[in-house]
Amino acid sequence: MKQQAYVAIDLGASSGRLILGTMQEGKLNLEEIHRFTNDPVYLGDTFYWDFMRIFHEIKQGLKKLSQRSDIEVTSIGIDTWGVDGAWLDKNGRLLTNPIHYRDARTSKTMDAFYNHITDSKLYDITGIQKMSFNTVYQLYYDMTQNEVVKNYGEKWLFMPDLIAYFLTGSTFNEYSIASTGALLDAKTRTYSKELFEALGLPLDKMQPIVMPGTVVGTLTAAIQEETGLGEVKVVAVGSHDTASAVAGAPLETENEVYLCCGTWCLMGMELQEPILSENSKDFNITNEGGVEGTIRYLKNINGLWFLQQLRKVWNERGLNLSFPDIIAEVQKSNCDFAVDATADRFMAPLNMEKEIIAYCKETYGVTLETVGDIAKAAYNGLAIHYKEVLEMFENITGKSIETVRMVGGGIQDQYLCQRVADSTGKQVVAGPIEASCIGNMLMQMKAVGTIKSLNEGRQIVRESFEQKHYSAK
The missing domain is CATH 3.30.420.40 (ATPase, nucleotide binding domain)
Incomplete structure (x- = not known):
């Protein structure tokens, strides 16, 4: 009998992995299926993520999964670093390659940005730590300095949303990843109309917010054909890797x-x-x-x-x-x-x-x-x-x-x-080491009904993974 399996696509700033999770005797077992380096690239004076290669490597991992005869892939979840993303045009094509959060371009517009809103007001609305790479600064730069985006940018997707889009065809912004960018009202958990109006940013180009633990679609026919997988569900997990890591922390x-x-x-x-x-x-x-x-x-x-x-x-x-x-x-x-x-x-x-x-x-x-x-x-x-x-x-x-x-x-x-x-x-x-993958899987398990709550999932974590104790010397 095939085992029910959950797949975490876990992308960090220096590497990416596809991790397989299966339950055996009440314990969660992890297996690394595919690993690759994540190598950002300088092109001219801009620091880019190599999205084409990232997506290629994800598909290589999915192909490996399709060759396994001992598992039935139930769902896939994606988590990545925060704040970064890219634009689609009106036809749903990738308009811009994602730019690395360590790129310096936002520094060029900071003075103009603060003519519209103060640091203090921005925090009052969003509750987000001031960091020069926050998405709000990236979008302000795009809408004031990037002519291609101003004229042709139709939909903004954060990095995990972008990957999910090319796997399923669905467009959305997952809550935890959207929250990293200083764009949401911290109290209502939705995009701040006040903030977007103050900055002159187009709110209609953001996508509907979905909460962690939501099934957002299934693999497209093209992805199924290319990878050999079937109509596998894709779940919006805690798509910010830290959100998944905290979920996986017992x-x-x-x-x-x-x-x-x-x-x-x-x-x-x-x-x-x-x-x-x-x-x-x-x-x-x-x-x-x-x-x-x-x-x-x-x-x-x-x-x-x-x-x-x-x-x-x-x-x-x-x-x-x-x-x-x-x-x-x-x-x-x-x-x-x-x-x-x-x-x-x-x-x-x-x-x-x-x-x-x-x-x-x-x-x-x-x-x-x-x-x-x-x-x-x-x-x-x-x-x-x-x-x-x-x-x-x-x-x-x-x-x-x-x-x-x-x-x-x-x-x-x-x-x-x-x-x-x-x-x-x-x-x-x-402990555990693989907290982001584990938290990713817990939200998949909740979405498909395997567990009822995060507390139930964290109990599985306690029973499945070693924890080491350190005391001050």
Whole structure:
């Protein structure tokens, strides 16, 4: 008898995977079906995502699934990073290639943007942390500077919506991904008419909001023919990868924060309503949409991007270092200096090593030289920021945080997990690693009726995956 199977298309800033999930004896089992690198491309002075290749690789994974005789694919869900997307023309063709959130184009229109609305008012409406790449700035740029979009852009789709469109032909904007871009009214969970009117943006070019756990269509006949799959349902899950990761985190109490560890590290709390207070605004904490109507009250931290970019520089120089190699050097280092993990200069430097060395020279008057010292300065900066953000949450919510629940690929770095425990003084529980894929699958399972609620799904997570505990030393 074939097993009922759920497929998570999980795209991160540096790689993509198709993960297969099946239930056996009450436990969720995961199997990686296909993996590929996600390599953004500079073309001229613009930093693009290579969407054509991303979609090609997704289809290669689907083809592999169709060759399996032991499973029946029930549904597919898609989660990606936030804020980015692309335009379709009036005929439903891709008009623009998605542009990377680290592209600098929005800086050209910021002054004009704030002639229409203030930072404070924008936060009052959306509750979203001010970051230069938010979708609201991207759309304002497109409608004021991009003649092609102004004349021919008909429908805006966020990245997971775009992938779902080319799989099913359906156009929609999933709630959690739309919430990342500072376009929604945080209280009503819908696009803010006030905001769109103030900025002169065309509200009719946005698509209907659908909530996580909604079946949005089935694979088109063309995709079925090309991949060999049948009329498989496609589900709008928590399409922002962090929304899926939080869904997959087995949170137990209100006195916990989650820390999703990947290219970005995101620390936050799961709430029922947004917090739009002056303190929240001053600390620039974001209120993004979650599954089952929750709010992801969180702070973006420029996370393992530091280590990924350092390794890239060192390996291009021929050092051939793995992440365990770098961590081993860090543990030998006595470096006490720390970068400012929030500084704009670390967003997209051409050479992360040179940027960290320059920062420490300018700030402390020292020249870092070794792999261990340079990488430890990055870890030190992250540890300091984790502590600061956790204390912000305690001050604003009035809750005493007891546990930091770490999920995502970054928890394989046991040194990082211990640094979080040491810097915050809190109990750290790490696991599961594949939280975004798991949360993605839980919403698929709810959509097709396998489970009734997120709480039921989280109990499956507790019974299926190991969790490791760390205490402050």
